[in-house]
Amino acid sequence: MKAVILAAGLGTRMGKLSKETPKGLIKVAGREILYRTMKILEMEGIDEFVIITNPLYKEKFGEFLRKNNFRYQLVINEFPERGNGYSLYLARPYVSERFVVVMSDHVYEETFIREALKGKGLVVDREGKFTNTEEATKVKIEDGRVADIGKALEEYDALDTGFFVLEPDIFEIIEKLIREKEKLELAEIVKEAGLEVFEVSGLFWMDIDTPEDIKKAKKFLIRNAIKGSGDGVISRYLNRRISTKISEVLVDYVEPIHMTLFSFVVGIIAAVVAFISPPIGGLLYQLNSILDGVDGEIARAAMKTSKFGGYFDSILDRYVDFFVLLALALHLRPNIWEWVVVSLAIFGSAMVSYSTERYKGEYFVDIYKAISQMKYLFGKRDERIFLTMILCLIGRIELIFITLALITHIRVFVTVCLVQKKEKLPK
Amino acid sequence: MKAVILAAGLGTRMGKLSKETPKGLIKVAGREILYRTMKILEMEGIDEFVIITNPLYKEKFGEFLRKNNFRYQLVINEFPERGNGYSLYLARPYVSERFVVVMSDHVYEETFIREALKGKGLVVDREGKFTNTEEATKVKIEDGRVADIGKALEEYDALDTGFFVLEPDIFEIIEKLIREKEKLELAEIVKEAGLEVFEVSGLFWMDIDTPEDIKKAKKFLIRNAIKGSGDGVISRYLNRRISTKISEVLVDYVEPIHMTLFSFVVGIIAAVVAFISPPIGGLLYQLNSILDGVDGEIARAAMKTSKFGGYFDSILDRYVDFFVLLALALHLRPNIWEWVVVSLAIFGSAMVSYSTERYKGEYFVDIYKAISQMKYLFGKRDERIFLTMILCLIGRIELIFITLALITHIRVFVTVCLVQKKEKLPK
Structure with missing residues (x-):
């Protein structure tokens, strides 16, 4: 199985850190966010990574991927402003069977990834024990599928963990949407596809948005290390x-x-x-x-x-x-x-x-x-x-x-x- | 895979021991010969044993098999004097796919059995490092098959180790021979079938015939234990x-x-x-x-x-x-x-x-x-x-x-x- 990593977004709330470093390469507890995710995925059998990034971060990602001996394809999104839905579309030539999509700026604990890989569709968390609920993308579920999705949803059932297990037929939906819209977010694809949801609740995962998030994640990872x-x-x-x-x-x-x-x-x-x-x-x-x-x-x-x-x-x-x-x-x-x-x-x-x-x-x-x-x-x-x-x-x-x-x-x-x-x- | 164990023969050269104890249940280095063979076979994945014995030894074998928790079928040969070929024939109703046949009075080292299980046909040894060649059954090989077999062969290529990996179609040959003869030895079946040979040379195996053989086997097993x-x-x-x-x-x-x-x-x-x-x-x-x-x-x-x-x-x-x-x-x-x-x-x-x-x-x-x-x-x-x-x-x-x-x-x-x-x- 391959994993597509969406890393074309420009971090805006990280202060001076993000000017030089893409969010996926920010270190949390001594390791880049992406190193963590990719190593765990590798241990679980993912054998190739498709990383989508923007021209600005091309060099830095290239260096990171080479240094750590990952098997990868680095794909450049020349128009990052077109949204992460568009980024995902660029992975199309590289995947032919079921694949994983994961955000480059999310930290996940090992057990989370192990569980998530057993599912299909959008992985959701009903508890959000470690996540700032206000900032998170919410999901309304009906009959095991996404009925609505967005940050501003008032009524919702679970949180979007940024982790997906998808089939290649998703690209047909993306293609349709891309023809209609200049900017396309993943959430719109998820909603349009009425994606299945798979629940992995109560485990650690976090969207790293601010320096405080880094501290919070670090604290968890250290506490988790004494288990x-x-x-x-x-x-x-x-x-x-x-x-x-x-x-x-x-x-x-x-x-x-x-x-x-x-x-x-x-x-x-x-x-x-x-x-x-x-x-x-x-x-x-x-x-x-x-x-x-x-x-x-x-x-x-x-x-x-x-x-x-x-x-x-x-x-x-x-x-x-x-x-x-x-x-x-x-x-x-x-x-x-x-x-x-x-x-x-x-x-x-x-x-x-x-x-x-x-x-x-x-x-x-x-x-x-x-x-x-x-x-x-x-x-x-x-x-x-x-x-x-x-x-x-x-x-x-x-x-x-x-x-x-x-x-x-x-x-x-x-x-x-x-x-x-x-x-x-x-x- | 199942293993058929031929244990209907009456030991004649063991002195007073064999009067009470069937040869397979004689202890060599603290364990019955059969315990050794069966335990190794079990470790290598044999899941059921078909033991052919005579009415005299029925009780003793039953006790031995129950005590050691083997999965087994005990089959009684009412006419042990009809030879071990006849004994093998009695296993017919219990095997339907490739199976192992092994003598109850042979001691084998673990590596021998592990190697032998990889083969097909009659397992032969070209060296006979540990065996009394005079007493052994000799095999003449032509084109990878048994051309002649017997104790008295003057020209021969290898020794019969008493270990076979057979297909159920062997029973058709046995049936034919049984109609012709009152007494049928395994060697006659092997010759008639022109069985394939599989070579496992230089490892320890021994036919236990005399009290001296017990001593010799014991000596080897102790020496082998310090490896x-x-x-x-x-x-x-x-x-x-x-x-x-x-x-x-x-x-x-x-x-x-x-x-x-x-x-x-x-x-x-x-x-x-x-x-x-x-x-x-x-x-x-x-x-x-x-x-x-x-x-x-x-x-x-x-x-x-x-x-x-x-x-x-x-x-x-x-x-x-x-x-x-x-x-x-x-x-x-x-x-x-x-x-x-x-x-x-x-x-x-x-x-x-x-x-x-x-x-x-x-x-x-x-x-x-x-x-x-x-x-x-x-x-x-x-x-x-x-x-x-x-x-x-x-x-x-x-x-x-x-x-x-x-x-x-x-x-x-x-x-x-x-x-x-x-x-x-x-x-």
């Missing part, structure tokens, strides 16, 4: 609230790997400081724990995740934990039997991660997804670090090792039991 | 030579999980003893390392592998390593700075496993398969344990910690570099 991670209580109710704020600021400027390294450096500094002053070291350790979320949030929100990034981050986390605990132990100057407890705590911290990762290596699923009880098991990294910080602050370093030596190994033991219990169930 | 494991040098040239011998003895009597627990107990004893006497502890630790291979060998050879088994074994290995190193450290009574080295060694030992397992969890492939250089990287468990034993024997405990602290972290560092290098390569 499904095996977060502990501290992460959920404390760390993520801070890390997402940091990510919102940094996502446009920082690469995930740099954040990984920065957070590691903070961790190592935490270890060095902890040796001299456990309370300050403990606070820095907690800062490392917060920053530890940022690289992943940025990477997912900006569609910059990499397997190596995830791998490298995990290894560095283990080293930070080790060095902080070792530094605290050295501060404590334990006797030989206290060293046994320290060793148990150090080894146990590594084993918590090992026991969950080894599961994934064996079963090829995340243990938190496979075994729901794991979510409620205390002793994840964020929880251990928070506990360490608190005990550093109240000056009970020895308690850190005693509790960690207990918690970590109990956690590993329970994990093994849960894995075995699950294995025994009939499949 | 593809990420073994270090010590494992390859020392541990496996001993562990496979142990596995050969134990495979018929011991469950893999019991071996896992036994090997763990030996490891814990090694730790306790190491605290008092490092040389003896070191030797016991090396014994644990050898025994550590047995559970996996038994499990694979007996087709008893389980994900939990692999998972549990890995966790226990980490604990054994930890306790042995901790015990040796306590024996050494280190000062505070020596404890730093001990901690690095303990943590590093866990990290070697973590860095390879985390890879599998992220990339969903074994790191030894994905990155070939990993095989040559020193510091795998078998190598670390052997080094520990040697240094225990010569009384240089402190050197254990110094070398482990270095080797393990260098290994983790190199692993991360190799992973990154691989990620950078174009896919």
Whole structure:
């Protein structure tokens, strides 16, 4: 299936940004709006893109499309003032079967696109949870088809999401309309065709019109990036609230790997400081724990995740934990039997991660997804670090090792039991 | 596709075994010959089995088939003395498309069956690497078809593997032959039909005729079970030579999980003893390392592998390593700075496993398969344990910690570099 992207419009409300940059190439959370849409479409099997733009933006789109290795046709609309209906008409020579039409200035979450591709006609949203309803194009539906469409409709059933799945016979209707009118908008085509509607409600999509819209979309994408991670209580109710704020600021400027390294450096500094002053070291350790979320949030929100990034981050986390605990132990100057407890705590911290990762290596699923009880098991990294910080602050370093030596190994033991219990169930 | 299994013959050369047990139900390396064949066929997509047996063995086969949840039809040949050609004829009402015919007393390795299923006609082996050629049925081939077949053929091209992929029209030939003869062997049908031959050479398959054959097959299956494991040098040239011998003895009597627990107990004893006497502890630790291979060998050879088994074994290995190193450290009574080295060694030992397992969890492939250089990287468990034993024997405990602290972290560092290098390569 091919996708036609309408990108010939001249952004007028974006302030100085739009003078140089077409709306589709404005970055939202570290990636161009179109990169996002096209990458998701590509993952869902769209194998070629037909981009309609105006002569002014030709160069910029060409460069963007080449850089990202998309398979594309760039079509120039010499008369952008004739409306986006006319732009769509120019795609006619390039499509011969069912195709997707999508606006270049709409941001969609992945699930939205995945759902929308299952439908036919105009994709509408009855909820418009994330959209400025006033500005949106409204749709009146009758018998599953568009009865009326427009921004000013007083009575309406749903919002136009700017996403269409069309058959080539639509061009006959467009041809007829073009003969009658100098300027043709997509909405007029939709109405004339009495297009079927397909509902995808409640998911994130947004028409990016103003700099405020960019901020709003960015905020959503960062929040959406923490879904499904095996977060502990501290992460959920404390760390993520801070890390997402940091990510919102940094996502446009920082690469995930740099954040990984920065957070590691903070961790190592935490270890060095902890040796001299456990309370300050403990606070820095907690800062490392917060920053530890940022690289992943940025990477997912900006569609910059990499397997190596995830791998490298995990290894560095283990080293930070080790060095902080070792530094605290050295501060404590334990006797030989206290060293046994320290060793148990150090080894146990590594084993918590090992026991969950080894599961994934064996079963090829995340243990938190496979075994729901794991979510409620205390002793994840964020929880251990928070506990360490608190005990550093109240000056009970020895308690850190005693509790960690207990918690970590109990956690590993329970994990093994849960894995075995699950294995025994009939499949 | 269905598979017809010919199991009506009365074993005559198995000694007292065959009086009670049909040949197909004799255990080779902890599993009935038929369990092995049928499980592999099932994995390869065979969805129903037609088993032809005689009235004497009816009960035993029924019990076996029910216990293992196979989808089957049990067909009784009231006249087993009429030959296995007659047995095959009895399968006629149950097959309507291409089907497999296989002997109940042949052991095949997995790859053999996978290859054989790609062919048509009689599957032959030109090498007979594992088979007693004297006893085997020989095949003379002309133009890709059977020209002659028999045990006594003087000139022949290949051996009959007892594995066939047939079309239902074979039954017309059988019907004709049955009218002419009271006793009908499969070989006569093959010859009369001028069956196509399909070559699968050099892989393991064996006709189990005598108790010696059972031993030979068991030996092969155990040896075959160590293929593809990420073994270090010590494992390859020392541990496996001993562990496979142990596995050969134990495979018929011991469950893999019991071996896992036994090997763990030996490891814990090694730790306790190491605290008092490092040389003896070191030797016991090396014994644990050898025994550590047995559970996996038994499990694979007996087709008893389980994900939990692999998972549990890995966790226990980490604990054994930890306790042995901790015990040796306590024996050494280190000062505070020596404890730093001990901690690095303990943590590093866990990290070697973590860095390879985390890879599998992220990339969903074994790191030894994905990155070939990993095989040559020193510091795998078998190598670390052997080094520990040697240094225990010569009384240089402190050197254990110094070398482990270095080797393990260098290994983790190199692993991360190799992973990154691989990620950078174009896919």
